Amino acid sequence: MRKTFIFVYMLCIFILILWMHLQYNEALYDGAMKSYISNFYEDTRAKNAVAAIYLNYRVYDTLFEALTLLISVVGVIHFYHYEEDEE
Numbered sequence: 001m002r003k004t005f006i007f008v009y010m011l012c013i014f015i016l017i018l019w020m021h022l023q024y025n026e027a028l029y030d031g032a033m034k035s036y037i038s039n040f041y042e043d044t045r046a047k048n049a050v051a052a053i054y055l056n057y058r059v060y061d062t063l064f065e066a067l068t069l070l071i072s073v074v075g076v077i078h079f080y081h082y083e084e085d086e087e
Contacts, residue, residue: 036053046052054062 036057037049040046040049040052044052044056046056
């Protein structure tokens with residue numbers, strides 16, 4: 001019974017997210033996509049739009065995600081070794 005409830009709940013969440021994506025996808029991405037495609041060369045002088053977005057527009061986001069992952073891994077390793085020393 002519990003598995004059925006979880007399955008139905010997850011299915012409803014999936015359908016809701018799919019509906020929201022299909023409903024608002026074009027409105028959200030149309031303006032940003034046109035802006036990136038028309039201005040990437042003037043803003044970044046990169047010849048490739050993907051490289052311009054990844055390396056120039058999103059560089060801080062990417063660096064901070066990598067830094068967060070590194071700090072998390074160091075913390076897990078530290079606490080793992082700390083528990084071994086106590087035993």
